[in-house]
Amino acid sequence: HDEMLDRTTNGSGWLKDHTLEELKMLSVGVNVKGFFPRQTIPTLREYFTWLKTTKLITNIELKTSYFEYEGIEEKLIAMVKEFGLEDQIWYSSFNHYTVARIKKLMPEAKCGLLTDTWLMNIGEYAASQGAASVNARTYFCAKEGVAAELHAHNIALQAWTPNDAEMMQELVDAGVDVLITNYPDIAAKVLGR
Numbered sequence: 001h002d003e004m005l006d007r008t009t010n011g012s013g014w015l016k017d018h019t020l021e022e023l024k025m026l027s028v029g030v031n032v033k034g035f036f037p038r039q040t041i042p043t044l045r046e047y048f049t050w051l052k053t054t055k056l057i058t059n060i061e062l063k064t065s066y067f068e069y070e071g072i073e074e075k076l077i078a079m080v081k082e083f084g085l086e087d088q089i090w091y092s093s094f095n096h097y098t099v100a101r102i103k104k105l106m107p108e109a110k111c112g113l114l115t116d117t118w119l120m121n122i123g124e125y126a127a128s129q130g131a132a133s134v135n136a137r138t139y140f141c142a143k144e145g146v147a148a149e150l151h152a153h154n155i156a157l158q159a160w161t162p163n164d165a166e167m168m169q170e171l172v173d174a175g176v177d178v179l180i181t182n183y184p185d186i187a188a189k190v191l192g193r
Contacts, residue, residue, distance in 0.1 A: 004065045009041075023141040044076075048083045055088070057137075059112065059180075062102075073101040077109075092135050103130045112158060115140065122146065123153035131155060135180065138162050138171060147175030157185055165190050 006009035009026040011018070028039045030183070050056060062072060080089050091102045092112035099111045112133040114128055118140060126134050133156040140146060141159035148159045158178035162168045168179055168190040181185045 003066050014067075016065075016069075025083050032060065043060055044079060044156040048085060051085060051088060052083055057088055057090060059090040061114065062091065062095070062098045064093055064098045065097040068095070068098070069171075073098060073105055077105045079101065080106075090132070092133075096129065099129065100132065118143075123149040123151075123155055126150065126155045133178070135160060138167055141176050142167075142170050142174050144174070147177075151175065 001008050002013055004017055005018070005026065007011055008030075009028050010022075011026045012032050015023070023041050026041060028041055047058075051081050060076065064072065076091075080086060086108075090110040090112060091099065092114050093099050094114040094116070096113055099113060102109050102111055107130070110132040112135040113129060113132065114135045114159045115122075116169045119125060122134060127175070134150055136146075137157040138159050138161070141157055147157045156177040157175065158180055159171045159176045160180040162171055162179055162189070163183055163186070165186050168181070168187055171179060172190065179190075181187050
């Protein structure tokens with residue numbers, strides 16, 4: 001999940017500084033309550049092999065905030081096409097240049113602009129970038145008028161990461177379209193499904 005290994009694995013340092021073999025030795029989710037003690041990092045190819053057997057939609061967040069990884073967008077799009085998953089993959093990044101490169105490579109791609117700050121004229125900006133959604137922190141999503149402004153531009157609002165029922169309900173009431181949460185069971189109850 002992170003560009004550094006320390007928070008979500010039993011390793012440390014930048015992910016980019018480790019080989020695949022080294023990464024496969026790590027256990028992920030060690031700091032998350034309720035996770036099994038040994039979970040390894042799957043490759044994207046392993047994940048796509050499984051995903052192809054489902055009808056699930058996956059949001060791939062490109063972690064290019066610190067390092068841009070030249071060519072990562074081309075490699076990702078090529079693999080998505082190889083597996084025929086164009087309709088099952090959404091793309092997002094805090095690095096909006098990354099999103100622009102995805103849109104240039106695949107204009108029909110569903111892309112989300114990640115943000116953790118207040119942005120003015122967010123609907124106009126997101127529409128100008130060809131975004132399908134803005135994926136923002138809960139406090140920004142709950143602000144009155146944000147969802148309406150985005151919806152006026154046919155842009156969805158996706159909130160991260162509401163993990164309690166009260167906040168989820170507040171976001172739903174504010175017009176948020178998607179809850180990105182660690183607790184889908186709570187979200188299902190809030191949404192009544």
